């Protein structure tokens with residue numbers, strides 16, 4: 001899996017990637033964080049009493065409604081849907097997006113084995129979070145479609161996480177849109193955000209040392225940070241960028 005970390009826990013990204021189907025391998029690739037993927041999920045009685053579990057049916061309905069609303073109304077999600085469609089990988093909501101109960105440390109993920117986005121219904125409970133998960137995971141889906149991305153290749157993984165952080169998550173950070181910081185400071189803060197976010201994402205999926213992960217991210221950073229497809233500009237919160245990117249989608253051939 002490519003895992004989207006729960007932002008309230010540590011900052012945030014992506015996990016479903018798998019190859020062999022043994023449980024041991026599954027854990028190494030992050031499937032342990034998605035119990036419904038393995039069919040091992042069952043509510044714990046202590047959690048039902050705390051009101052944390054046992055409401056999966058209701059959560060799923062809410063989650064699916066949020067997904068549907070984002071696909072109908074969110075400019076960035078609509079743009080990504082169009083980009084995927086014109087790249088030959090159209091998204092069928094029922095087939096490619098799945099609301100599931102996940103470990104509380106993750107908010108969503110992308111499963112390249114099944115070409116499916118997982119939205120963690122017990123964590124991503126608000127529409128804004130669902131939009132963030134969909135946009136982020138659709139970048140992975142796009143890279144997988146466009147580039148024959150190999151999630152087992154560390155450089156590929158680092159690159160797609162850099163792109164997802166750059167085009168979605170880090171564009172929402174406040175430092176980026178603050179008027180008082182100098183341009184260079186903003187640029188630096190934005191790059192730091194992308195590197196940090198990508199690092200968390202890579203470390204969440206792969207059991208490698210931090211230093212090694214940092215080296216890989218630094219190595220591919222210049223090339224992957226520059227690659228703004230299919231959004232074309234970084235999306236800033238509270239700006240018209242989302243709508244603008246969507247309006248300009250035809251220039252990039254996404255219609």
Ligand SMILES: [Zn+2]
Pocket residue numbers: 002003004013014015136140160161164201
């Ligand atoms: Zn990710």
